[in-house]
């Protein structure tokens with residue numbers, strides 16, 4: 001896929017549904033009683049992997065263009081899968097399902113693609129083992145495939161070394177199948193979609209700063225879930241409108257949960273003109289429309305507690321920083337090394353190839369922005385966020401940028417290139 005400078009982005013764009021919320025709606029629907037109706041479900045490959053896994057455990061899931069119906073079988077209604085569960089490219093599927101599988105009375109094996117088989121799973125194996133599950137990395141390296149022998153679990157009070165919503169959610173889901181309260185404390189607050197959705201399905205949770213506790217054995221009831229647009233997908237349009245002169249773009253129906261909105265806070269600090277319009281609630285999730293106008297940007301520091309609130313937006317923020325005046329420092333972002341690819345190394349490599357002044361550090365990078373960027377031929381490394389970030393770099397840089405294996409955007413945003421280039 002090739003990109004050149006484009007004309008100003010004007011008019012409106014509606015962003016597909018939130019990936020994190022779509023996964024959770026299927027999972028909670030499956031272990032609830034009655035039917036869960038999901039609208040604006042993200043039909044990206046990752047969320048389709050979650051659907052496929054639950055179908056293998058006997059859950060009837062009806063897909064039509066305007067809704068997904070999950071016919072739940074209650075907390076203890078899943079059946080042993082006849083076959084290996086395949087999470088594809090999805091870390092969220094792998095880690096969250098593991099929490100549910102740990103509480104079942106059957107054994108299951110869970111794997112995924114080559115990228116998933118390199119991502120760290122000890123972070124969930126450790127707490128699930130403390131809870132009494134038997135979880136084994138079959139390759140012996142702490143990664144998938146995982147063999148999970150579930151059982152009735154015991155509640156734990158776990159202090160996670162990483163701020164990770166996947167770890168937190170895995171433990172909270174396992175905490176549904178215990179004999180006492182389960183608590184998770186993380187160093188910084190990560191996205192809280194699981195907590196919000198578990199409460200609305202009927203679980204009893206308490207949040208106190210960085211600690212969340214859940215009571216076991218709730219009666220979960222199927223719900224209507226209207227999935228907001230994904231702020232992580234909106235991020236590419238925010239960046240494109242800020243970078244391309246003359247742009248004024250209304251991005252409609254974007255989830256602005258405060259545990260996900262770090263991109264907005266950092267963009268504003270960089271000098272971005274973004275107006276939040278029409279604030280409303282979709283179930284328990286805040287939603288708004290974003291009016292974004294082309295703005296000259298300046299560098300900033302991105303570190304600490306804001307990192308988990310924009311973890312998937314760091315690639316596009318690094319691209320924006322390369323176009324901004326002055327230097328941007330990103331710290332505390334070592335998690336970027338263990339996503340679908342090593343995003344830290346790839347950002348440094350690709351932005352350098354486009355002419356940026358960027359240096360990688362142990363836990364982030366330093367970008368001296370404002371140098372003119374030129375096109376380059378860049379590998380996506382089958383990482384959707386890398387492909388989308390450099391598509392945006394390509395429409396703002398001089399000359400032509402080519403992204404190889406660009407189809408991987410289907411993981412989180414099928415139709416991304418059409419939406420970006422249609423105007």
Ligand SMILES: O=C(O)C1=C[C@@H](OP(=O)(O)O)[C@@H](O)[C@H](O)C1
Nearest residue numbers: 020092163164165166167311312
């Ligand atoms: O819980 C979730 O839905 C997610 C949590 C984040 O991962 P970590 O929990 O590993 O930080 C994020 O990067 C991922 O895209 C989705």
Ligand SMILES: C=C(OP(=O)(O)O)C(=O)O
Nearest residue numbers: 089090091092312339385
């Ligand atoms: C890291 C991501 O997702 P996951 O962990 O679910 O693969 C992402 O979407 O950027």
